[in-house]
Amino acid sequence: MPAENQRTLLPMLGHVRGKRSAVTCALKCDNACAGEVCNTSKNNYFRDIAEGAISRRSALGLGLAGALTIALTGGQKAEAGTLSQAVKTMAPSKLDFTPIAPVDYLVDELNVPAGYTWKPIIRWGDPLFNDAPEFDAAKQTPEAQARQFGYNNDYSSIIELEGSKGRRAVMFANHEYTNNELMFSAEEMAADPARIRAIARAAHGLTVVELERATKTDAWSYVKGAPRNRRYLLDTPYELTGPAAGSALLKTVADPSGRRVLGTLGNCSGGTTPWGTILSGEENFNGFFRSAGTSAEDKRYGLSDKATRQGWELDDPRFDTRNPGYSNEANRFGYVVEIDPLDPTSTPKKHTMLGRLKHEGANVHVAANGKVVAYTGDDERFDYLYKFVSRDTYRDGGTTADREHNKTLLSAGSLYVAKFEGDSAAEIDGTGKVPSDGAFDGVGQWLPLVVDGKSAIAGMSTEQVLVYTRLAADIAGATKMDRCEDVEPNPITGKVYVACTNNSNRGKTGYAGPDEVNPRSLNRDGHIVEITEDGGDQTATTFTWNLLMLCGDYKQGDAVYFSGFPKEQVSPISCPDNVAFDSQGNLWISTDGAPSGIGYNDGLFKVTLEGAERGKVEQFLSVPRDAETCGPIVRDEERHVFVSVQHPGEDGTFAAPNSYFPDYVPAGTPAGRGQFAGPRPSVVQVLPTAHAK
Numbered sequence: 001m002p003a004e005n006q007r008t009l010l011p012m013l014g015h016v017r018g019k020r021s022a023v024t025c026a027l028k029c030d031n032a033c034a035g036e037v038c039n040t041s042k043n044n045y046f047r048d049i050a051e052g053a054i055s056r057r058s059a060l061g062l063g064l065a066g067a068l069t070i071a072l073t074g075g076q077k078a079e080a081g082t083l084s085q086a087v088k089t090m091a092p093s094k095l096d097f098t099p100i101a102p103v104d105y106l107v108d109e110l111n112v113p114a115g116y117t118w119k120p121i122i123r124w125g126d127p128l129f130n131d132a133p134e135f136d137a138a139k140q141t142p143e144a145q146a147r148q149f150g151y152n153n154d155y156s157s158i159i160e161l162e163g164s165k166g167r168r169a170v171m172f173a174n175h176e177y178t179n180n181e182l183m184f185s186a187e188e189m190a191a192d193p194a195r196i197r198a199i200a201r202a203a204h205g206l207t208v209v210e211l212e213r214a215t216k217t218d219a220w221s222y223v224k225g226a227p228r229n230r231r232y233l234l235d236t237p238y239e240l241t242g243p244a245a246g247s248a249l250l251k252t253v254a255d256p257s258g259r260r261v262l263g264t265l266g267n268c269s270g271g272t273t274p275w276g277t278i279l280s281g282e283e284n285f286n287g288f289f290r291s292a293g294t295s296a297e298d299k300r301y302g303l304s305d306k307a308t309r310q311g312w313e314l315d316d317p318r319f320d321t322r323n324p325g326y327s328n329e330a331n332r333f334g335y336v337v338e339i340d341p342l343d344p345t346s347t348p349k350k351h352t353m354l355g356r357l358k359h360e361g362a363n364v365h366v367a368a369n370g371k372v373v374a375y376t377g378d379d380e381r382f383d384y385l386y387k388f389v390s391r392d393t394y395r396d397g398g399t400t401a402d403r404e405h406n407k408t409l410l411s412a413g414s415l416y417v418a419k420f421e422g423d424s425a426a427e428i429d430g431t432g433k434v435p436s437d438g439a440f441d442g443v444g445q446w447l448p449l450v451v452d453g454k455s456a457i458a459g460m461s462t463e464q465v466l467v468y469t470r471l472a473a474d475i476a477g478a479t480k481m482d483r484c485e486d487v488e489p490n491p492i493t494g495k496v497y498v499a500c501t502n503n504s505n506r507g508k509t510g511y512a513g514p515d516e517v518n519p520r521s522l523n524r525d526g527h528i529v530e531i532t533e534d535g536g537d538q539t540a541t542t543f544t545w546n547l548l549m550l551c552g553d554y555k556q557g558d559a560v561y562f563s564g565f566p567k568e569q570v571s572p573i574s575c576p577d578n579v580a581f582d583s584q585g586n587l588w589i590s591t592d593g594a595p596s597g598i599g600y601n602d603g604l605f606k607v608t609l610e611g612a613e614r615g616k617v618e619q620f621l622s623v624p625r626d627a628e629t630c631g632p633i634v635r636d637e638e639r640h641v642f643v644s645v646q647h648p649g650e651d652g653t654f655a656a657p658n659s660y661f662p663d664y665v666p667a668g669t670p671a672g673r674g675q676f677a678g679p680r681p682s683v684v685q686v687l688p689t690a691h692a693k
Contacts, residue, residue, distance in 0.1 A: 023179065023181075023650050024626075024647055026309065027309060037381055037511065038299065038300050038301065039382040039474065041474040089610075090610050091584040092586075093582050094582070094583065094636040094639070095582060095636035095639050097113040097114075097115070097618075098113050098114055099571055099619050099620070100112070100113055100603075100621065100622065101619075102571065102600040102603075103601045103603075104600060104601070105599035105601050105626075106625060107601060107624070108624045108625040108658070108660060109622075110645070110662070110684065111622045112686050113620060113621070116686050117687065117689045117692045118687075119219050119685055120683070121211065121220050121222055121642075121684065122149050122171075122173075122222045122682065122683050123662060123663075123680040123682040124148075124150065124151050124152075124203070124680040125137075125140075125145075125148045125676075126148060126222070127147060128209055128224065128225075128229045128230075128231065129225055130225035132144065132147030132148055132224075135148060135676065137654075137676040137678070141195075142195070142198040142202045143202075146202040146231060146233055147231065149173075149207055149209070150173075150175030150202075150206075150231070151175055151183065151203035152175055152176045152178060152203075152647055152681045153174065153176075153630070153644045153683055154176045154267065154268050154269060154630045154644055154646055155172070155173065155174050155267070155280060155281075155578075155630065155644070156172065156173045156630070156631035156633060156642060156643075157270065157631075157633070158211065158633060158642065159172075159272065159276060159341060165216070166213075166216035167214065168210065168212055169211045169220070170208055170209070170341045170342065171208070171210075172206070172208050172270075172272075172278045172339070173206070173209075173631070173644065173683055174264075174270065174280045175205055175206065176204075176266060176268055176283070176284075176646070177284075179650060181654060182649065182652060182657070182678060183200070183654070185655065186653070186655065194315065197311055197312060197315055200310065201234050201310075201312060204233075204234060204263075205232045205233045205236070205267075206232035206348075207230070207232070208339070208344070209223070209229050210222065210228050211223065218691060219691065219692055227344070228341065228342065232263075232264065232339065233263065234263035234265075235263065236264075236348070237261070237347060238263070238264060238350050239259065239347050239349045239350070240258065240259050240260070240261060240332070240335075241349050241352065241353070241408075241411040242354075242411050242412065243352065243412075243450070243453050244352035244353075244462070244463045245258065245259050247463040247467065248463075249464070250331055250332055252326050252328050253324070254325070258328075261350060264282055265285045265288050266283045266285045266288065267282060268280075268281050268283035268361060268485075269281055269360045269361030269485065269577075269630070269631070271361055271362050271363035273364045273372075274364065274372070274394065275402075275406035275407060276340075277338050277407060278338070278340075279337065279361065279362045279363075280336070280361070281336055281337075281360050281361040281362060282334050282337060283359055283379055285334050286301050286358075287302075287309065288308060288310060288319060288333075289308065289313075289319055289320070289321055290304075290305065290307060290313045290319065290322065291320075291321045292321070292322050293306075296471065297468050298330075300468070300470050301470065302380075305322070331356070331467050332350075334356040334359065335351055335352060335359070336350070336359055336361075336374070336376065336410070337349065337350055338407070340407070349411075351410040353388065353411055353450070353466065354376060354386070354388050355386060355388075355415055355469035356469050357376075357378040357383070357386070358378050358379045359378070360376070360377045360378075360379045360484070360487070361377075361485075361486055362375070362376040362388075363375055363488040363489065365489050365491075365538065367537065367539045369539065371391075371393055371413075372389075372390045372409050373387060373539060374387070374388040374410065375488065375496060375498075377483075377484025377485055377487045377498065378470070379485050379501070381482070381503045381506075382480035382505075383470065383473075383480070383481065383483070384417050384470075384473045385417065385418040385478075385481055385498060386415065386417050386469075386473075387415075387416045387417075387418070388410070388413055388414070388415050388416075389413050390410065391412040391413040391452060391453070392413075394406055394409065412453055413452070414453075415448075415466070415469075416446035416447060416449060416541065417446070417447050417472075417478040418444055418447070418479060419447050419477060420442060420444045420479040420517040420545060421442045421444065421516075422440065422441070422442040423442045423443075424436065424437055424440075424441075424442075425515065425516055428516050428519050430507045430513065430514040430519070430520060430521030430522075431559055432519055432559030432561065434561055435516070438564070439563075440516050440546060440547035440550075441516070441544070441545060441546035442517065442544070443542065443543070443545070444544070445542055446540075446542070447473075447476040447477060447478060449465050450465050450466065455472075456476075457472045458475075460472055460475070479515070480512045482501070482518045482523050482526065482527070483500055483501040483503055484499070485499045485500070485501050485577050485578070486577060486579045487499070487579075488581070490581055490587070490609070491581055492581075494532075494536055494538065496530070497528060497529070497530055497531075497548070498528065498529040498530075498531065499526070499577055499578065499579050499589065500518070500527050500576070501575050501592060501593070502523055502525060502574075503523045504523065504524050506518060506522060506523045507522060508521075508522070520559060525550070525574040526551045526575050526576050527547055527548075527549060527550045527551055528548040528576055528589070528607075529545055529546075529548070531545045546563075548562075548587075548607070548609070548615065549561060549562045549563060549615060551574050551575070551576060552572065552574055553572035554568070554572075556572075562615035562617065563614045563615030564614070565613060565614060565615030569616065570616060571617045571618055571619035572600065573589065573603075574593060575591050575593030575602075576590075577590055577592035577628070577629070577630070578590040578629075578630060578631060578632055579632075580634050581634070582636040585609065586606055586609065587609055588605065588607070588620075589604070589607060590603070590605075590628075590631075590632045591603055591604075591605070591629055592628045592629070593628075601622040601624065602623050602628055602629045603619050603620070603621055603623065603629055604621045604632055605620060606618045621643070623643070623645050623648070624645065624649070624661040624679075625649060626647060626648060626650040626651050626659060627645050627648035627659070627661070627679075628645075628646045629643050629644075629646075630643065630645075631644035631683070638687075639688050641685070642685050642686070643683075643684060643686070644681070644682075645662070645681060645682050645683075645684055646681050648661040648679040649661065649679035657678040659678075660677065660679065661679050661682070662680060662684065663680070665677045
């Protein structure tokens, strides 16, 4: 980022609620909630978007696979037919714990239940390769960072290796953004800003690292120099797939083929496929580019003509799309990325068939007819929920050829966007009051955007739909949502859970008002939508839905709802972000922005989905000061839980840290190996104290 102090330009300062940092808003999403809403369509219930929304410029431009067992991922392996059969009965979680109390937002600790302890698996700067130097905050270089674990890890997934008897695995993590003021001293940033930018670039991207442990109950450790260790950097080539690959909309002077992109940006959540690859969503990519910002397309994606906080346009012409030959560079980001963690020589892919938007992530499951279905949310106020259905079918033979076939499934098929209708619309007044029928519920449709590779939107080609997906969804008439983040089907019941994080503009003058699926005005605490596909078929184009919960803290005056479970008996929860399931199908939610008022630290929560305790929320852990809980993995059979701790101590500086997580080195300790007196984003594991060897 430019050398000036980042806190001089914080438009969210004084507007964030609870413990959410204005610095996080600035660095992660370029203050999206302080700027103009990208979606200015009026399509809550009718289609009134002119086909002329696509600019004339764009219209004229068209012319090692080894055997594995998925045993420790954020979800569970989906066998063909599992999710589309009759609903199965869920069982209580095998992970027993006494819920912790909310933790004040100024506390710099990671809190876990009695009988459990936590240990970091890997931290920012830990060396991945034998020739990588140990982390030294005072001696950072771009070359060293490229061989070390990156910054601000978000999604994580662990895949056990077959034949290892649960003692070897590969772990994936992505790196969403950097905070230079925590990584470097003010003197360094002022003296050599170009070097600082280069180190920051090397701290982005993706990481794969091998893990080991002595027995199936022990803690994991990462293996330095393991053969599958890999960093995916901003010069790593990615292959574009799907109907938009090779389109004139994706060509640049550096890539006249329109099929090869260097790097991935703004990676947030993700998913693990049934064939053992990893998906990562490119989310807030717009903040990395300077653009003219005058076209309908640029405005719809939040691109603007201002210097970026990273300042990479000073070093690489592609980050300024005003430069000749680079007008399409930003069109090459905003996709779901697929990588093969078992083959460090493989080329990662960007799947245009899943559309271009601010993908929080993507989660793939296999329907009864063998087609794979991927759900993904667009993490922007008033944007949409999407579903992809593959053209081809999943092969479950277990051979290398089957796996290679499955790795092509996200390249062809159909793309849909969701429209919701409530059955008590007249009763929704924005207060969060439960309708007289006792629930927020209704029906919905999956509106077609692309069907079998052909555009379903009049006036737009297939390539335009997949590159300007938001504009296509506007025309289709999708329902504006309150920031759809993680979306995942339950592996036991097949019901789909959508984390809507918040939307403080809902109901304000000039913006969409409340509706039954987004029933609160000034929605600062978020909610969870539960979807049941018609007939239990995840390829269906109609569904029913209800709200599992309206999040918040009733003690602070929030209007809350927990499917009828007493509000006095739940842990307060706000801003749901990522979701996961244990082996019995119980829902686990990680948060990004804890409850309002005095504020609590973010955490991980278990939610009961069936029976008399449906809607009961129990807090399992809380992360340190200023941090966000990401990438939860719940391995309840082993009583192990994993989370990514992102941006701890975000409001501090290198010289005056707000957090000392995870090493808790005393202030004033000289920087050096294992002695950095400041926060380091990390992947941590929580396990019974007796197993923490």
